[in-house]
Amino acid sequence: MKIAVAVNPAASFGRTRKVGHQAAEFIRAAGWDVVVLEAENYDALRRSVDRTLATGVEALVVVGGDGMVHLGVNALAGLNIPLGIVPGGTGNDVARLLALPLKDTKAACRRLLDALETGGRRMDAGRITAGNRTTYFAGVLSAGFDAAVNERANSWSWPRGKSRYNLAMLRELGTFRRITYTVTADDVTWLQPALLISVANGQFIGGGMKITPDAVPDDGWLDMFVVKPMSRLRFLAVFPKVFAGKHTSHPAVEIRRVRRVRLEAAGVVAYADGERIAELPVDVDVVPAGLWVLA
Numbered sequence: 001m002k003i004a005v006a007v008n009p010a011a012s013f014g015r016t017r018k019v020g021h022q023a024a025e026f027i028r029a030a031g032w033d034v035v036v037l038e039a040e041n042y043d044a045l046r047r048s049v050d051r052t053l054a055t056g057v058e059a060l061v062v063v064g065g066d067g068m069v070h071l072g073v074n075a076l077a078g079l080n081i082p083l084g085i086v087p088g089g090t091g092n093d094v095a096r097l098l099a100l101p102l103k104d105t106k107a108a109c110r111r112l113l114d115a116l117e118t119g120g121r122r123m124d125a126g127r128i129t130a131g132n133r134t135t136y137f138a139g140v141l142s143a144g145f146d147a148a149v150n151e152r153a154n155s156w157s158w159p160r161g162k163s164r165y166n167l168a169m170l171r172e173l174g175t176f177r178r179i180t181y182t183v184t185a186d187d188v189t190w191l192q193p194a195l196l197i198s199v200a201n202g203q204f205i206g207g208g209m210k211i212t213p214d215a216v217p218d219d220g221w222l223d224m225f226v227v228k229p230m231s232r233l234r235f236l237a238v239f240p241k242v243f244a245g246k247h248t249s250h251p252a253v254e255i256r257r258v259r260r261v262r263l264e265a266a267g268v269v270a271y272a273d274g275e276r277i278a279e280l281p282v283d284v285d286v287v288p289a290g291l292w293v294l295a
Helices: 016-029 042-055 066-076 093-097 105-118 145-154 162-173 232-244
Strands: 002-007 033-037 059-064 083-087 121-130 133-137 140-144 179-185 188-194 196-200 222-227 253-258 260-264 269-272 275-279 282-293
Touching (some): 002 016, 002 042, 016 033, 016 105, 042 066, 059 105, 066 083, 066 093, 066 133, 066 275, 066 282, 083 093, 083 105, 083 282, 121 269, 140 145, 140 179, 145 162, 145 269, 162 232, 179 196, 188 196, 222 282
Parallel strands (some): 002 033
Antiparallel strands (some): 121 133, 121 282, 269 275
């Protein structure tokens, strides 16, 4: 009856360590044997998680943001072990997708403990193949302007919080140019000029931007989101609508449901759940019911 709780002390600029220990104490008070996993960096934590899973656990709980969810999803790939999430990062887009409490550690712990009793739920997982490497994601893969913003924001130590992403977006907008992708979706290939292309299992990126408002994480489909070239002024006019999902009627926005996508473009990096994956080309497909979550 052991639960592993993995804590990213760097998430949300170090505030997550306290949240992680609060979550561990709450779960322990409910009668579970809890092992807390911490490490000095992401790779060391991933190795610690893998070693602990090999000893046998009832569940893996990750405390942090989407990067920690990404770690958990990939650690559990192919294992019949559920993933619990206690939000403690900056974006928390997968937690938002699952309607988890974002700012209440005890409420988030109650949700996952209740789900342990009821069995939780299954959701789809996205699968990325880049070269000889396979990676899984729960939320959204991005390749283009939004990934470039992530790349820039991750290189900054200030400001903290979501404002860093918005400032990075404004800086990136000044130099970013349209990309011509070669897209193959469900065996149909075409050239696609665009500012960005995302392949979504969930609805949100960037801490609440509802890019694919009709995406359902357990329907066996992915939603491909394309923003075609437009002027900077038009982009800035459309951008605020993304948070409410009101951008989809814009003529430069296209969303289509797919099961498999290959994206090719020179010099473009793909991110998934906020984590750097690889330069294009990447192949993305859906694994129906591929992830067991305590939600």
